[in-house]
Amino acid sequence: xxxxxxxxxxxxxxxxxxxxxxxxxxxxxxxxxxxxxxxxxxxxxxxxxxxxxxxxxxxxxxxxxxxxxxxxxxxxxxxxxxxxxxxxxxxxxxxxxxxxxxxxxxxxxxxxxxxxxxxxxxxxxxxxxxxxxxxxxx
Numbered sequence: 001x002x003x004x005x006x007x008x009x010x011x012x013x014x015x016x017x018x019x020x021x022x023x024x025x026x027x028x029x030x031x032x033x034x035x036x037x038x039x040x041x042x043x044x045x046x047x048x049x050x051x052x053x054x055x056x057x058x059x060x061x062x063x064x065x066x067x068x069x070x071x072x073x074x075x076x077x078x079x080x081x082x083x084x085x086x087x088x089x090x091x092x093x094x095x096x097x098x099x100x101x102x103x104x105x106x107x108x109x110x111x112x113x114x115x116x117x118x119x120x121x122x123x124x125x126x127x128x129x130x131x132x133x134x135x136x137x138x
Contacts, residue, residue, distance in 0.1 A: 004080060005055075011035075012046050013055060017073040022059070022066035 005013060015028050029043045047067055050056045058065040088094035102110065 005076075008042075008046050009050060009055075012043065012050065013069065013073075013076075016056060016067060016069045020069075022061075022068045024061075024064050024066055026064070 011032060012028055015031055016023055019027075025040065025044045025047055028047065029038065029040050032038050032043060047056065047058075047065075051058050051067065054070060056067040056069055058067045085091055085094055085098075099107065099110070
C-alpha cells in the first residue's frame with residue numbers, strides 16, 4: 001500500500017473522489033482557493049506527484065491533463081486501516097481498542113459490512129442456528 005497522503009494531497013484527492021469524473025488542475029485550484037491561497041503551479045505539482053505515485057491517471061485534453069482517481073476513498077481508507085492493524089504486536093487488542101472508539105453508527109456499519117463479507121454470520125442479537133449446534137457436536 002502506498003504511504004498515507006499528505007495534507008494537500010488529501011485535499012486534492014478529496015475533490016477528485018467527490019467529483020467522480022476527470023478533473024483539471026484549474027478546477028481543483030479554483031475549488032481549493034475557496035479555502036486557502038494557493039498557486040496554480042503548486043496544485044499542478046501535487047497532481048503530477050499523485051500521478052507519479054499511482055493515485056490518479058491522466059489523459060491529455062488539448063493543452064491540459066484531465067486526472068481520474070485510480071481507486072476509491074473507501075479502498076484508500078481500508079488500506080490505511082489494514083496497514084495500521086498489520087503493524088500491531090497484538091492485533092486482537094488493537095481491534096478491541098478500535099471498536100471501543102467507534103460510535104453506535106460506526107459499529108452498525110461494521111456489522112453490515114461483516115454480513116456482506118461473511119453472510120453466514122448471525123444478525124446482531126440473533127442466536128446461531130441449530131445447524132451450527134449440530135455441526136459442532138452439541
